[in-house]
Amino acid sequence: MRDAVESFVGWPSDLIFPDAETPTRPTHKVGKGISRRIESVASQKEVPGRKLKSAAKDIPTTSGTKSQIMMRLEKMVDESDIMHGAIRSIDFDEGVFGAAHFEIIAKEDMQQFFEHDELGITVIHTYIWYMYVTLMRGTELCNRFNFIAASRINATLITKNPTSVKNDLVDRFMAAGDNTTPSLYFLPFNSGNGGHWVLVAMDLSRLIVYYLDSLSGDWSKYPSMKKTVDAAIIKFRSKKNYRNRKDITWVRVQCPQQNNSVDCGFFVLRFMRDIIALNRIDIPKMYFEEYKSYSRAHLDEMKDELCQFIVDQRII
DSSP states (O other): OGGGTTSOOOOOGGGOOTTOOOOSSOOOOTTTOOOTTOOOSSOTTSOTTSHHHHHTTTSOOOTTSOOHHHHHHHHHHHTSGGGGTOOEEEEEOHHHHTSOEEEEEOHHHHHHHHTTOOOOHHHHHHHHHHHIIIIITTSGGGGTEEEOOTTTSSHHHHHHOHHHHHHHHHHHHHHTOOOOSOOEEEEEEEOSSSOOEEEEEEETTTTEEEEEOSSSOOGGGOHHHHHHHHHHHHHHHHHTTOOOOSOOEEEEOOOOOOSSSSOHHHHHHHHHHHHHHHTOSSOOTTOOGGGSSOOHHHHHHHHHHHHHHHHHTTOO
């Protein structure tokens, strides 16, 4: 497709999409990244907490089949140099993780959501970037929800150097301000070596940590994670001279449960998506009435949103 620049070529009819939005920036070459100043696809005039609910409403999809936008992106990938080992390097907005961050996207990452396979860190982070750009950027939600990079805090790194991980977590807390008003820090936590994903959501002002796991069990499965999170919260409050009024309370949320061995990453993303879309700092112990369970259509909706985002941002 890039060979067509400054040339006249016969364009295949199946690649013409008259309703597609015109991207705000030209395609970036490998290694150049994507500017942090690309405008959000969603209008900033929309009411916070409602954009994600309508983001994919015009994308036709049926559970168990691939949508038009996914087939379009899959075709783009098939016809690109990514299929022959090339990669794309993309820069995230600094506001996503509180510091400069970039990801390398390769064929294997694309195939994870094309084929509904287990998700790795790259896809997890890219969908988080999508939520930040589409829902949060330029709104009050940036003061209410914060993301922690899964590549900096996970079971493998805690085992190797728990002190370093604790300090990284404290630095993330410090980057977001005084934290005296209720807000949530989302930590997609991986059990290590491509293992199970859970969501840890921390409210530093009220000393509450919510634990959401799409499999049975609680934080006792990951004692080193709990110890590190608790230590980081205490150290942060000490650095800020905040008095610990009470102990840190961990709440196990009775959230939707997966029925296979691959959906944990999709569920963690959906948990964050719902909490932000509802603009809720407090997470009910029995989860939200609107989302007592997740169907495959709920997960397919997220894949379509990510496909549309990748197309709109000209990542391929």
